Amino acid sequence: MxxxxxxxxxxxxxxxxxxxxxxxxxxxxxxxxxxxxxxxxxxxxxxxxxxxxxxxxxxxxxxxxxxxxxxxxxxxxxxxxxxxxxxxxxxxxxxxxxxxxxxxxxxxxxxQLNDDERGFGYRQDAPLDMRMSAENTNSLTAQKIINNYSCQQLAEIFREYGEEKKAKKIAWRICQTRKKEKITTTQQLVSIVASCFSQKSKKHPARRVFQALRIVVNQxxxxxxxxxxxxxxxxxxxxxxxxxxxxxxxxxxxxxxxxxxxxxxxxxxxxxxxxxxxxxxxxxxxxxxxxxxxxxxxxx
Ligand SMILES: C[S@@+](CC[C@H](N)C(=O)[O-])C[C@H]1O[C@@H](n2cnc3c(N)ncnc32)[C@H](O)[C@@H]1O
Incomplete structure (x- = not known):
């Protein structure tokens, strides 16, 4: 071996x-x-x-x-x-x-995770993109999902692809926030997600939401x-x-x-x-x- x-x-x-x-x-x-x-x-x-x-x-x-x-x-x-x-x-x-x-x-x-332009990582600020293949400029991005999908669709995505227990709450907060301002960056999303968790955990609160979005964007x-x-x-x-x-x-x-x-x-x-x-x-x-x-x- x-x-x-x-x-x-x-x-x-x-x-x-x-x-x-x-x-x-x-x-x-x-x-x-x-x-x-x-x-x-x-x-x-x-x-x-x-x-x-x-x-x-x-x-x-x-x-x-x-x-x-x-x-x-x-x-x-x-x-x-x-x-x-x-x-x-x-x-x-x-x-x-x-x-x-x-x-x-x-x-x-x-x-990809460390790239400041791609939006895969929740630790640095970047545009909410998450496309592995950026060839098709019209293709789905995380930003399009976050700003256009219904509250119910967002909750389903977070639950199904992120196995996120607070899926509904996070989706609702996103929908409330986007009425006031467009959500375009990873750190805007991170702070919305983090606000849904009262207790500190060893793992990053946004990791499941980011996983879910990445899975959907890249099929x-x-x-x-x-x-x-x-x-x-x-x-x-x-x-x-x-x-x-x-x-x-x-x-x-x-x-x-x-x-x-x-x-x-x-x-x-x-x-x-x-x-x-x-x-x-x-x-x-x-x-x-x-x-x-x-x-x-x-x-x-
Ligand atoms: C975990 S990394 C691979 C690391 C690699 N084994 C190494 O040792 O350097 C996964 C890579 O797969 C690519 N990838 C993921 N899904 C893909 C797909 N459906 N078709 C082609 N490439 C894909 C990603 O763009 C990423 O660069």
Whole structure:
């Protein structure tokens, strides 16, 4: 087993487990569906230089960053700036019918969270945007949701996608505030949400509302279901799919889809219970604390 030995600027989550469970084959073809900073792709290529990686990210900034990374310059990696649900059309163009392994490392990257322009983080002030892909300037943003959805719709979103117990109260306060002024920034929203909580908690009061908005803006759960189902069809015999999720809604979808394919036959779940990061990893990489990893293999 590989282990965590050094602390680097960007630390890909559970990378030792990813490498071990992908069971990488010489000359194999692998899809990194969520390239981000390229952390997992880099480790895969460092350990197995003869593989080919096709790497997707819907965020143009992520693709640019990796294209400019000298490590990838001479490596067998193809970068694609698109939603991973569209991967079959690229495989057809590349004349690839099946793939040896898929990696999904879901959610937002540290760069997206820390970007002052994107509005993913509740700790800094930014416009309420939250689009991972900013290509379509007319697409849904968090600001459009917060200022235009009905009070009932907002409460439903916060409850369903944020599992927020105070969903109704928060939605009502938002609707009262927006009668007086448009809500355009993350810190305006944070202060409204925070005003609904009387007791201090270790966790940030706005984290569930931000999660809910991000999921809706980026259609994250729909993409995950669709991407996983298609990946299962395109997986080679003895190939593997590794998914790292960061909240219970994602993990539930992965668990249910894997269970369905396991029962259909020809697929075997390799992680009866999800794997979680070691204490050692969480200590050096706080972002890993909520990660859960599930793996499935195709038998025939
Ligand atoms: C957690 S980060 C991945 C980090 C990466 N594994 C690394 O080690 O650097 C998730 C990335 O996936 C991208 N992403 C999320 N959903 C996506 C989708 N449906 N299609 C393409 N990219 C997606 C995000 O833009 C983000 O850059």
């Amino acid at each position: 590989l282990s965590y030995s050094k602390v680097e600027k960007h630390i890909p989550v559970m990378s030792a487990e990813v490498l071990n469970y992908l069971d990488i084959k010489k000359n194999g073809i692998y899809l990194d569906c969520t390239l981000g900073s390229g952390g997992h792709s880099q480790i895969m290529l460092e350990c197995f230089s003869e593989i080919k990686i096709i790497a997707f990210d819907q965020d143009q900034e992520a693709i640019k960053r990796c294209q400019q990374n000298p490590f990838f310059a001479s490596k067998n990696i193809t970068f694609i700036n698109d939603n991973f649900v569209n991967f079959p059309q690229y495989l057809t163009e590349l004349n690839i019918s099946q793939v040896d392994g898929f990696l999904f490392d879901l959610g937002v990257s540290s760069e 994250e759960l729909i993409n995950l279901s669709q991407g996983l189902e298609t990946a299962l069809q395109k997986l080679k015999s003895s190939g593997r799919i590794v998914v790292i999720s960061y909240h219970s809604l994602e993990d539930r979808i992965v668990k249910q889809i894997f269970k369905k394919y396991n029962e259909l036959g020809h697929y075997q779940i390799l992680t009866k219970k999800p794997l979680i990061p070691s204490f050692e990893e969480i200590t050096i990489n706080h972002r890993a604390r909520s990660a859960k990893m599930r793996v499935i293999a195709r038998q025939k």
